[in-house]
Amino acid sequence: MDSAAESRAETAPVTLRDGREDDLPAVIALDARVTGLEKERYWRELYSRRGKELPFLVAEIAGPDGAARLAGFSIGEVRAWEFGSPPCGWVFALTVDPELRLGGIGSRLMDAIAERFREAGVKRMRTMLARDNHLLMAFFRSHGMMAGPYIELEKELD
Amino acid sequence: MRLQTATRIALYATLELAGNPENQITASAIAEKYGISINHLAKVMRDLGRAGVVESVRGAGGGFRFAGNAKRTTLMDVIQIFENVRGNARAPAREPGEATPAGQALRQVLDEIDAITEATLRSITLDTMFKLIQRQRQDAAGPAPG
Numbered sequence: 152m153d154s155a156a157e158s159r160a161e162t163a164p165v166t167l168r169d170g171r172e173d174d175l176p177a178v179i180a181l182d183a184r185v186t187g188l189e190k191e192r193y194w195r196e197l198y199s200r201r202g203k204e205l206p207f208l209v210a211e212i213a214g215p216d217g218a219a220r221l222a223g224f225s226i227g228e229v230r231a232w233e234f235g236s237p238p239c240g241w242v243f244a245l246t247v248d249p250e251l252r253l254g255g256i257g258s259r260l261m262d263a264i265a266e267r268f269r270e271a272g273v274k275r276m277r278t279m280l281a282r283d284n285h286l287l288m289a290f291f292r293s294h295g296m297m298a299g300p301y302i303e304l305e306k307e308l309d
Numbered sequence: 310m311r312l313q314t315a316t317r318i319a320l321y322a323t324l325e326l327a328g329n330p331e332n333q334i335t336a337s338a339i340a341e342k343y344g345i346s347i348n349h350l351a352k353v354m355r356d357l358g359r360a361g362v363v364e365s366v367r368g369a370g371g372g373f374r375f376a377g378n379a380k381r382t383t384l385m386d387v388i389q390i391f392e393n394v395r396g397n398a399r400a401p402a403r404e405p406g407e408a409t410p411a412g413q414a415l416r417q418v419l420d421e422i423d424a425i426t427e428a429t430l431r432s433i434t435l436d437t438m439f440k441l442i443q444r445q446r447q448d449a450a451g452p453a454p455g
Contacts, residue, residue, distance in 0.1 A: 282424060288432035289383070295440065298429070 165222060165256055167263050170207040172198065177221035178209065185246050197226060197243070204229040206267035210247070210256050223247035225260040229271050234301060240268030242278040261294050279303060310426055316391040318345050318353045319362075323387050324442070326363055326375035327435045333372035353391075360390045377435075384438070385430040394430060395423050 170178065175194055183189040201207040205228040212222040225245040231238040242264060247257045268276050277299060280287050312320075321343045326334055336354055340347045354373060357363045364376045377386075388394055406412040 282428045285383075285428065285431040288428065289434055289437070292432050292437045293380075293434065293440075 164213070165254075165259060166211045166219070167208055167259055168211070170198065170201065170209045170224060170226075174209050174221065174224070178224050181221055181224070181246060181248060182244065185249065200228075201226075203267075204271050206264055206271075208260060208263050208267070210260055212251065212256075221248070222251050223256050223260055225264045227264050227268065227276070229268065229273050236301070237275075238273045240264070240271065240273045240276040242276060245278075257290060258294070261291075310394075312388065313392050315349070315353050315356075316388050318343070318350055319357055319387050319391055320384065321345070322350065322354060322373075323357065323362055323375065323382075324435060324438060326373055327377070327379045327382070328439055328442075330375055330379070333366040333370065333374050335370065335372040338372075356390055357387075362387060362390070379435040379439070382435050383431050384433050384435075385427065388430060395427055 175198055179189060179191050179194050182194065197205070198207060205226070207226045208224060209221060210223040211219040214220040223246055225242065227240055227242040227244075229238055229240050230236070242261075245257060245260055245264070247260070265276055276296075278291060278296070280291070282288075322336075322339050325339050325342065336350050337347055339345070340350045354363065354365075358365060358373075361376055362382070363373045366372050366374055385394065404412070407416060
């Protein structure tokens with residue numbers, strides 16, 4: 152991250168709000184930039200189901216021209232009884248623009264989605280991520296997340 | 310998993326110093342707090358110093374200071390100074406039977422365990438450890454009277 156971007160992330164006010172349909176192009180583009188995969192249908196389908204149990208939050212920051220620009224987003228869903236698990240808030244995605252990281256935006260998104268899950272009546276939140284993504288895992292752990300009682304298993308289908 | 314004694318001592322000393330970044334702390338104070346042999350600790354502190362994790366402070370009182378960033382330094386950064394957590398992963402077969410299909414299947418299972426261990430240790434920073442320590446303190450103190 153260049154120093155100008157770092158300074159902007161640390162000093163510019165960040166606004167969190169519920170996502171709107173007109174945020175989707177920027178959300179899809181940021182996700183594609185970070186993951187290398189564009190998943191327009193996936194995001195539009197998730198957005199269509201947004202609500203109390205499927206919070207969709209965006210973080211905005213004022214750009215150099217003063218116009219608001221997407222700084223990050225988080226989306227999750229309360230799921231119940233899959234794999235025998237009692238109701239729990241799943242964080243499906245929590246992404247911050249790489250140029251704006253280290254400014255606390257991810258932590259604000261994390262706190263906000265946790266609050267939405269609390270309001271939806273669940274007492275636990277969960278996520279899943281690549282085992283070798285140590286940086287993202289460190290972020291979630293810094294927010295108190297630990298390995299839970301489940302483990303993911305998979306196999307190649309011949 | 311079990312950590313070697315030197316590794317545990319190194320983690321205690323690093324946590325102690327990183328948790329008090331403004332202060333220099335003497336080896337004897339750390340040794341006393343954790344019930345560690347001062348001789349053993351002195352050797353560990355030399356290794357931590359050579360690795361750049363801590364620095365010694367000369368002058369009145371002397372002691373040591375943490376030299377890193379607690380939000381970036383992970384448990385693995387300290388542990389791997391003293392031991393190889395990944396075991397024999399990807400190393401050529403050297404135990405009897407390791408080259409056999411049974412030995413390779415066993416290696417596959419052990420590698421899975423090692424990979425999970427590595428992911429855990431690489432993702433827990435000293436700063437996260439401070440939060441876990443604080444929670445332990447609160448649990449030990451029990452619920453507030455009221």
